[in-house]
Amino acid sequence: MELxxxxxxxxxxxxxxxDWEGKGCFTPEVDYSKPPFSIVIPPPNITGxxxxxxxxxxxxxxIIVRHKRMQGYxxxxxxxxDHASIATEVKIVxxxxxxxxxxxxxxxxxxxxxxxxxxxxxxxxxxxxxxxLGCSCDWSRxxxxxDERCSKAVREVFVNLYRKGLIYRGSRIINWCPHCHxxxxxxxxxxxxxxSNLWHIRYPYTDGSGYMVIATTRPETLLGDTxxxxxxxxxxxxxxxxxxxxxxxxxxEIPIIADDYVELDFGTGCVKITxxxxxxxxxxxxxxxxxxxxxxDDGGVINENGYAYKGLDRDEARKRIVxxxxxxxxxxxxxxxxxxxxxxxxxxxxxxxxxxxxWFVKMEQLAKPAVKVVKNKKVSFIPDRFSKxxxxxxxxxxxxxxxxxxxxxxxxPAWYCADCGEVIVDKxxxxxxxxxxxxxxxxxxxxxxxxxxSALWPFSTLGYPDETEDLKYFYPTNLLVTAYDxxxxxxxxxxxxxxxxxxxxxxxxxLIHGIVRDHLGRKMSxxxxxxxxxxxxxxxxxxxxxxxxxxxxxxPGSDIRFSEDKMEPSRNFLNKLWNASRxxxxxxxxxxxxxxxSFNYTSADKWILYKLNVTIKEVNTYLKKYExxxxxxxxxxxxxxxxxxxxxxxTKPALYGDSKRRKNETLAVLTYVLKQILKLIHPFTPFIxxxxxxxxxxxxxxxxxxxxxYSKKFAFTAEYRRFERVKEIIRAVRNVRSEMxxxxxxxxxxxxxxxxxxxxxxxxxxxxxxxNVENVVYVRSKAEVEGKFVSIVAxxxxxxxxLGDLVDFEQETARLQKELKNIENEIRRSEGMLSNxxxxxxxxxxxxxxxxxxxxxxxxxxxxxxxxxxxxx
RNA sequence: GGAGGCAUAGCUCAGCUGGGAGAGCGCUUGCCUUACAAGCAAGAUGUCAUAGGUUCAAGUCCUAUUGUCUCCACCA
Numbered sequence: 025m026e027l028x029x030x031x032x033x034x035x036x037x038x039x040x041x042x043d044w045e046g047k048g049c050f051t052p053e054v055d056y057s058k059p060p061f062s063i064v065i066p067p068p069n070i071t072g073x074x075x076x077x078x079x080x081x082x083x084x085x086x087i088i089v090r091h092k093r094m095q096g097y098x099x100x101x102x103x104x105x106d107h108a109s110i111a112t113e114v115k116i117v118x119x120x121x122x123x124x125x126x127x128x129x130x131x132x133x134x135x136x137x138x139x140x141x142x143x144x145x146x147x148x149x150x151x152x153x154x155x156x157l158g159c160s161c162d163w164s165r166x167x168x169x170x171d172e173r174c175s176k177a178v179r180e181v182f183v184n185l186y187r188k189g190l191i192y193r194g195s196r197i198i199n200w201c202p203h204c205h206x207x208x209x210x211x212x213x214x215x216x217x218x219x220s221n222l223w224h225i226r227y228p229y230t231d232g233s234g235y236m237v238i239a240t241t242r243p244e245t246l247l248g249d250t251x252x253x254x255x256x257x258x259x260x261x262x263x264x265x266x267x268x269x270x271x272x273x274x275x276x277e278i279p280i281i282a283d284d285y286v287e288l289d290f291g292t293g294c295v296k297i298t299x300x301x302x303x304x305x306x307x308x309x310x311x312x313x314x315x316x317x318x319x320x321d322d323g324g325v326i327n328e329n330g331y332a333y334k335g336l337d338r339d340e341a342r343k344r345i346v347x348x349x350x351x352x353x354x355x356x357x358x359x360x361x362x363x364x365x366x367x368x369x370x371x372x373x374x375x376x377x378x379x380x381x382x383w384f385v386k387m388e389q390l391a392k393p394a395v396k397v398v399k400n401k402k403v404s405f406i407p408d409r410f411s412k413x414x415x416x417x418x419x420x421x422x423x424x425x426x427x428x429x430x431x432x433x434x435x436x437p438a439w440y441c442a443d444c445g446e447v448i449v450d451k452x453x454x455x456x457x458x459x460x461x462x463x464x465x466x467x468x469x470x471x472x473x474x475x476x477x478s479a480l481w482p483f484s485t486l487g488y489p490d491e492t493e494d495l496k497y498f499y500p501t502n503l504l505v506t507a508y509d510x511x512x513x514x515x516x517x518x519x520x521x522x523x524x525x526x527x528x529x530x531x532x533x534x535l536i537h538g539i540v541r542d543h544l545g546r547k548m549s550x551x552x553x554x555x556x557x558x559x560x561x562x563x564x565x566x567x568x569x570x571x572x573x574x575x576x577x578x579x580p581g582s583d584i585r586f587s588e589d590k591m592e593p594s595r596n597f598l599n600k601l602w603n604a605s606r607x608x609x610x611x612x613x614x615x616x617x618x619x620x621x622s623f624n625y626t627s628a629d630k631w632i633l634y635k636l637n638v639t640i641k642e643v644n645t646y647l648k649k650y651e652x653x654x655x656x657x658x659x660x661x662x663x664x665x666x667x668x669x670x671x672x673x674x675t676k677p678a679l680y681g682d683s684k685r686r687k688n689e690t691l692a693v694l695t696y697v698l699k700q701i702l703k704l705i706h707p708f709t710p711f712i713x714x715x716x717x718x719x720x721x722x723x724x725x726x727x728x729x730x731x732x733x734y735s736k737k738f739a740f741t742a743e744y745r746r747f748e749r750v751k752e753i754i755r756a757v758r759n760v761r762s763e764m765x766x767x768x769x770x771x772x773x774x775x776x777x778x779x780x781x782x783x784x785x786x787x788x789x790x791x792x793x794x795x796n797v798e799n800v801v802y803v804r805s806k807a808e809v810e811g812k813f814v815s816i817v818a819x820x821x822x823x824x825x826x827l828g829d830l831v832d833f834e835q836e837t838a839r840l841q842k843e844l845k846n847i848e849n850e851i852r853r854s855e856g857m858l859s860n861x862x863x864x865x866x867x868x869x870x871x872x873x874x875x876x877x878x879x880x881x882x883x884x885x886x887x888x889x890x891x892x893x894x895x896x897x
Numbered sequence: 898g899g900a901g902g903c904a905u906a907g908c909u910c911a912g913c914u915g916g917g918a919g920a921g922c923g924c925u926u927g928c929c930u931u932a933c934a935a936g937c938a939a940g941a942u943g944u945c946a947u948a949g950g951u952u953c954a955a956g957u958c959c960u961a962u963u964g965u966c967u968c969c970a971c972c973a
Contacts, residue, residue, distance in 0.1 A: 029932095029933095031933090031935080215970090215971075222973085238973080239973060240973060241973065242973085253973095285972090285973095286972090286973080287972050287973085289972095290972050290973070291972080291973060292973095294973090295972085295973045296973070297973095298973095302973080303971095304971090304972085304973080305973085363971080363972090363973095364970095364971060366971090409901065409902080410901095412900070412901070413900085413901080413968070413969080416899090416900065416901095416968085416969060417968095417969075420969085420970085508967095508968085509968090511968095512969095539967095543909085545966080576910090576911095576920090576921075577909075577910050577911055577920075577921075578910085578911085579910085579911070579912090581902090582902080582903080582910095583902095583903095583966090583967090584910095585909065585910080586909095587909085589909090589922075590909080590921085590922090592921095592922085592935075593920095593921055593922070593935095595935065596933095596935045596936090597935090598935090599933065599935045599936090600932090600933065600935080600936085602932085602933080603932040603933035603935095603936090604932060604933080605932085606932050606933080607932035607933080608932085609932095610932070611932090645913090646913090649913080651913075653910095653911065654911080654912090654913075657911070657912095657919095657920070660920085660921090661920085668932085668933085669937085669938095672932075673937095680931090755939090758938065758939065759938095759939060759940085761938090761939085762926080762927070762938070762939040762940080763939080763940090765926095765927080767927090767928090768927070768928050768930070768937095768938075769928085769930075796930085850917085853917070854917090857916090857917095857953085857954080860953055860954085861953080862952090862953030862954080863916095863953045863954070864953080865953075866952090866953050866954090867916070867953065867954075868916085871916060875916090875917090878917090
């Protein structure tokens with residue numbers, strides 16, 4: 025039983041993971057004698073590589089999952105990947121392009137073949153990286169949003185929604201990406217600030233009575249104008265309403281209409297209305313029954329409605345139109361103007377609002393119950409403030425555009441009859457038109473928004489629409505863990521989908537965490553090149569160190585600033601744990617240790633067992649609340665400070681002493697505490713704990729053992745407090761040694777008087793070992809102390825350290841004066857509180873009592889200090 | 898325009914339902930003490946952004962201000 029001298033996580037992490045996986049440790053049974061606990065992973069895109077965001081998200085999940093598993097839940101962490109329709113298609117198109125091929129050249133079927141091949145090659149990459157992280161996912165249940173199971177669920181849901189009238193097809197204004205050639209949902213549009221101009225253009229009245237000036241940021245859309253609007257209450261234009269204008273650069277005449285949408289105090293108060301290319305204008309157009317003229321094709325090129333500008337790209341058209349207007353004297357002025365421009369979240373091209381025929385999900389009816397379950401806390405966000413973000417979105421939601429003009433994804437299950445025009449939406453592919461019997465059916469070319477299938481993830485992965493055992497046992501899942509940036513995309517949609525299709529919430533809790541930023545607080549991104557590769561960190565420091573770093577000093581929901589230098593403290597900590605374990609193991613000579621509780625504990629034993637017990641309680645409490653940062657801190661402190669710095673040192677006299685019995689009893693406690701420690705911290709650092717566990721002479725894996733729980737048999741409160749006093753005295757002696765420049769190797773003697781004699785006698789061995797003391801002499805008063813000495817004052821003890829020539833009276837006086845000052849400050853504080861009648865009357869009694877006790881002790885200390893100072897002079 | 902977060906030691910951040918300011922890194926001093934120098938021991942360092950308020954008691958609760966970040970909306 026011995027560990028290698030050096031802590032080298034690289035040497036064991038991979039094989040331990042393979043061992044776990046091979047033995048089926050991650051695969052839970054559907055077992056009704058146990059409570060279930062399930063989490064579905066936020067499926068990473070198959071295009072992705074593990075980044076720090078994934079590392080954080082999955083570390084959090086794995087800690088919670090491992091804790092629950094050890095607590096005896098039948099625990100399922102269901103992994104999988106997302107086909108990421110648009111992201112993947114963009115990638116594959118790019119790759120084809122590099123080969124000199126366009127997707128249209130090879131056709132849909134061949135394209136999909138290649139896409140699947142690409143998925144086979146790269147889609148598993150991230151899944152293997154999760155294994156490196158130590159994620160205890162049940163790979164036997166691994167899902168993919170486009171696999172058979174999930175696709176069946178998608179089809180089921182689409183057809184059901186369609187039949188309920190919650191999915192419809194219609195011409196609406198949607199966001200169009202001219203680069204990806206597809207529609208986008210509102211959530212897929214990002215806004216970027218852009219410096220542009222506000223062009224003021226003259227639109228002449230048709231009656232020749234001058235012109236109206238309109239202001240626009242998009243002069244090229246002039247070609248599609250079908251009206252100019254003014255506010256009905258605008259006195260400048262009341263007499264103009266109903267007149268017509270000659271639309272420059274065209275042969276069209278357009279009316280002046282009145283609409284409240286126009287602001288009085290912006291621009292000129294006149295707005296050009298382009299229903300086909302602006303969402304607001306589209307609404308205005310509907311109200312006033314205006315024609316809708318599309319002037320751009322799907323690639324952002326001006327079409328046949330664009331007069332002389334036909335065939336020009338939208339940017340080029342803008343330049344030409346501005347130039348032509350200037351030449352015609354129709355450009356009143358050009359003002360610089362900064363505004364936000366919508367861009368595609370995948371390719372960052374400027375999004376073009378256009379009118380187009382698309383499929384939509386009607387949201388109003390679905391959103392209502394989804395808002396309600398969060399309002400009445402059936403689903404809670406942790407931290408709670410994120411529910412506001414959710415409400416804000418859900419309560420202002422518009423219909424969801426779900427069709428995408430892409431090939432990679434779930435193809436919409438709708439067929440059109442060429443003969444009668446019937447639309448057929450069904451769970452099985454139709455052979456003939458049910459209305460006219462025609463066989464000339466063509467399937468809709470579009471695929472569904474990627475998020476349509478992700479919305480079903482908590483139940484599609486468990487077998488929906490079939491009533492599988494998994495679905496019955498594990499649904500609803502227990503928790504969802506995700507970053508706040510996909511609350512809209514994903515969380516909200518899962519909630520209303522679960523309610524609609526399962527009739528039940530998908531999860532009662534949503535744990536929201538922050539984003540990993542770089543050391544300057546910037547988002548880690550490819551374009552900035554400031555990302556850190558988690559796999560590189562794992563190679564260098566080990567997965568445990570990465571996991572520990574990601575949970576150190578974090579508050580729920582807040583962002584993390586991360587840089588590589590956060591890895592060293594974690595690695596050092598694990599090295600500490602490694603070496604402490606080596607210490608325990610190397611002293612254990614394979615003898616049968618006595619059972620814990622079968623012998624009398626020493627004061628130090630009781631102290632550590634008490635502290636361990638408290639730590640167990642705290643860690644469980646924090647884990648239950650998902651306060652990983654706090655649990656992490658408690659473990660760190662207990663292991664490093666209490667166990668390593670104090671307890672291990674305290675055991676050395678017994679381990680190196682003559683009594684075999686004492687040695688074995690001490691070893692029994694050491695071993696017990698270490699095992700508890702390993703279990704406690706296992707969810708955070710699974711590899712090192714499993715590796716050490718293998719040397720501890722236990723059968724099986726630590727990951728399947730039960731998690732420590734608080735035990736009343738270690739409630740040694742009084743003993744703990746007394747031992748804390750011993751520690752205080754040890755610290756004080758060390759301090760004196762240091763301040764008096766006593767050589768660390770030099771042994772000193774202590775003279776003790778006061779009632780502390782009682783317990784110090786019993787703890788002498790620790791005093792001697794930890795403060796390097798030769799002899800402890802118990803005296804009545806300091807008169808008995810020989811030679812020059814320095815003194816330490818406690819409420820229940822006075823300690824004199826004869827140091828002969830090392831003692832400088834002046835220095836010693838100064839030291840005692842400083843101590844006196846501290847004590848007097850404390851006394852003043854206590855007196856202040858206790859002389860306040862409000863405090864005595866209203867504060868909790870226990871607090872008042874402890875304050876009184878402190879005051880009494882400090883007064884005693886003051887008296888002793890004053891005496892010692894007096895005696896020096 | 899609307900909503901929210903953050904502001905604590907030189908740096909990065911903890912601080913739960915109010916009750917004597919903490920960690921890591923860095924810094925100073927001394928130590929290779931047979932688990933660990935990726936270490937041990939002893940230290941120094943804070944008008945907890947500002948101004949009010951509530952309370953016996955405020956880093957913690959309330960209000961306002963300043964700075965900063967984010968999300969939503971998107972007025973042409």
